[in-house]
Amino acid sequence: MFKAEIKVTLKPGVLDPQAKAIADSLSVQGFSEVDAVRVGKYIEVILEADTAEAAASRVAEMGRRLLANPVTENFSFTLTPLEGEA
Amino acid sequence: MFKAEIKVTLKPGVLDPQAKAIADSLSVQGFSEVDAVRVGKYIEVILEADTAEAAASRVAEMGRRLLANPVTENFSFTLTPLEGEA
Amino acid sequence: MKVAILVFPGTGGEQDCHYVLTEVFGLEAELVWHTETDLRRFDALILPGGASYGDYLRPGALAKFSPVMGSVIKAADSGTPILGIGNGFQILLEAGLLPGAMLVNESLLFYCGPQKVEVVKDRTPFTRGIAPGTLLDLPIAHGAGNYFIDEAGLAHLEANEQIVFRYAGSNPNGSVGAIAGVCNAAGNVVGLMPHPERAVEALLGSEDGQQIFKALINYWEAKK
């Protein structure tokens, strides 16, 4: 069993009004030290796989096929083995 | 300068219909090894702070006040110092 | 002419389209559930608006894996006229049948209201006979109608004349180039965010949407 923590973020060059809205309200709230904000999706997938490589290749495929839109989004992930739960 | 990578996720027990729809779709597409899916937000904040502790305390406050809805969401984050950009 | 109106779980606009095709234009139309895998008996396809799969993940993203999509792709390749309206447009984008992608509206808010839409291209089955530059009153209602394509893609779209509709007067959602609708390279697959089917009766405020359906009928008559 592995836990994949997947980040889906907008590609550079794609306008991100949500990030702007958050940055604006942070600054209104007095968080003036904030320099930049980006917003994306966080998707956690628990999956069974024999090896970390196998898990990684399946998660990459999920990302390509479904979780991210290649026109506007990038994705990256980290894998953690889950002990004793298989 | 620090980069905070913030994960905002639904509290356990709060219905996550989006995750269910994604899990169903993955399984229809043949990703039968998927056991569970959770969906949340990923927010990246670049901020200035003198120390990692100071940065952490500010990011925690942003989370409490703005980035997460305390009634339904949890948040957690990791901090990375950004070299030579201050 | 027999038209298929595709219904995905969560689709909401199928009855509107069915009403317009059958009651207003007297055409033959059938609601087709997304598990259907053979669309060869239809002369045109409509993917209506709504929120297929609850718009979860991204609007249209989950619908592209519905069983019916294989035959939609076949129909597209064989030149069948296909129209995606609102969520139907989003599905065609996600499925790669149309270029580009949708983002949430720049305002981050759902937007419903009347809108002026300019017809840019008349060489599609759904705009045939509408002079380019014609302004139509077509309502919009969407939360993610902010059309995006990168600069190279946009240049390509323009060079190939694949922009079919643009918002006129104001850009309600932040779309690149105020693009409201595009077609594929062959021109038989068209997607647009505005709702022509909601603008076919004076009682509801505009009849301009009729032109889109009449164009399809003309196209069909000419082809016969």
Next chain:
Amino acid sequence: MKEPTPQEIRDEKIWQSLGLTEAEYEQICKTLGRLPNYTEVGMYSVLWSEHCAYKHTRPLFKLFPTTGERIIQGPGENAGVVDIGDGWAVVFKIESHNHPSAIEPYQGAATGVGGMLRDIFTMGARPIAALNSLRFGELDDERVRYLFKGVIAGIAGYGNPVGVPTVGGEIYFDRGYTGNPLVNVMAVGLVRHELITRASASGVGNPVMVVGAPTGRDGIAGASFASGELTDDSEAKSPTVQAGDPFVEKLLIEACLEAIEAGAVVGIQDMGAAGLTSSSCEMASRAGSGIEIDVSLVPQREPGMTPFEIMLSESQERMLIVPRKEAVERVKAIFAKYGLPAVVVGKVTDDGMIRVYNGPNLAAEVPAKSLSTDGAPTYVRQAKRPAYLDQTQAFDLSTIPEQTDYTTDLLNLLDSPTIASKQWVYRQFDYLAQMNTVVAPGDADAAVLRIKGTKKGIAVTVDGNGRMVYLDPYQGSLGVVAEAARNLVCTGAEPIGLTDGLNFGNPEKPEVYWQLQQSIQGLADAARELAIPVTGGNASLYNESSGQPIYPTPIVGMVGLIEDIDLRMTSSFKDTDDVIALLGWPGSELGGSEWLKLKVGEPQGKPPVINLGREKALQKACLAAIRRRLIKSAHDISEGGLAVCIAESCIQGNLGAEVQLPWPGRIDGLLFGESAGRIIVSVDPTKWEELSELAASYGVPLVRLGRVTANKVVFTCAQDQQVVSTTVASLKKAWEQALPKRLG
């Protein structure tokens, strides 16, 4: 996790933490002839809660007129049903979701919409419209802005994807609601007579099915839960907030309507508050039958749920169906098409008992009738006229100096969020879905929908001015009904039924109970006098924050019928040189007005006196004028008075007005007074004579005030002095920018 034993429940008074009183607990013991177990106490506690049992309001409901020629279903079912002819009926109801929205505005409002829609399609009707009635504190408060945005987003986030147009509503902002916002939702459905379905579990031996979303722990850690002993299990700490899934709701609508159309359904009931407990008990007690269910068969979202939790869960998007015995497979097939579980969990019995099994073990056994609304205790409390009324009613207008120019006051009123354009709000709602919206939000005093396949239309509205009710609960409530009816009439519709939403403070306080009594009496008297039957409603009590009750806020949702959709009316001025006139009785009462709020803040004075006889005549006259095509616009005078009313007609038509006030008296009252029974109309000069005759034949005054112009807006008083002078563009700017500029 260990549940307390019956003995412990009694000795440690655990019933108390579940919200039952000692007398109620004793009544349960007596009914059962033994001590109730934990699941049973839980079931009683939720069904006997104010929300489910209407303990304080039920005795007062008797005052409502509930019969009429068109009434197919009055109070007592999930929603009222009114005949509109041609074999069609309209189904409608209003419901509050105040407390959930105060905690989590998005989900609170979203699940409010979802629950309301289920009440409609459980009657066999397709939901065709939703409306909302909202109350918030003032927008200068950050928390209020958060609540407001969240509620609007929640309504949109649920209503839009389910494909039901949100076509109307009303919003007031007032300090009185700061800590306790109100979120009332109204839904309207359309059904063929033969498909009307009721929530009744008849036919002994018929199966009982649970359909829709799996059951989770949503809502059970709420007010009626709260037991210290149970929470050492971390799972039990799950939050009380219910979240909605509009996607599943959409599928549920289609599947339920398909099953009903297939003739497979004997009875069907949504699982609202108190979930499985209330749905099974209500269905059985309506039919005089019993129900036996095995909770272990109920599809569950989380592992390890107890019978208590399953019976009390408020998970959304679920229904209880009693199908015909032979139709079980058919029902399963229909739900399978939509990917929804549909599971037989029990059967209808003949002994009047609700029997809950957990596998082989009997978990609860109680008489359905005793649990139901009829079995619940009712309370008539002590009533006392609140002392504040002496102070507010003694208000002396002469303490406010008169002015020579009121242009700024008019602009300020248009800029006040309660009066301002609500476009920022309704633009977020897909008000065009289903292609029936003939008069859209912002175009008239009510929304108008056509009925496809007929010449007909219906108009729908919600109204309720809490400030007026606060200043005089009886008069104020008369005014609420009168205004709702007037709003319908201004679109050309004849009112045919009403549903009420009673939002009040803690009824155990004598002052609040007095408000409740007076208000219901007022609603009932007005409904009877205007011949508009009450088909159902909802009560939300205990709306308080920091011990302060909200303004007593009865809300009325009303439906009207337009026989010929071509004869409908909107409120915008149409052409220059049309005559602007007042249809109705002149008035200048400033008590409770928005203008007074501008000047003194707190609500002061006495609300306008309502004359129901005049109101009736006025509404008849207005309808007749519309049907004979004598007028080009109609707009009722409400918040902001005559000046705001005319300003709105100007803004909507993008035209000006030249108005001469022919009456003596204080100018502020003439301009901004909110006296009822008044409609501003515009008339083609060639129709003036005919309109005058018509008004006279109904005994209703018609006073010529001026004319429609291109862009200047000028009001002149009887002494020929200009008291307002501006342009439609300035008015428009103030009115349209008020919400966007405050919301950033």
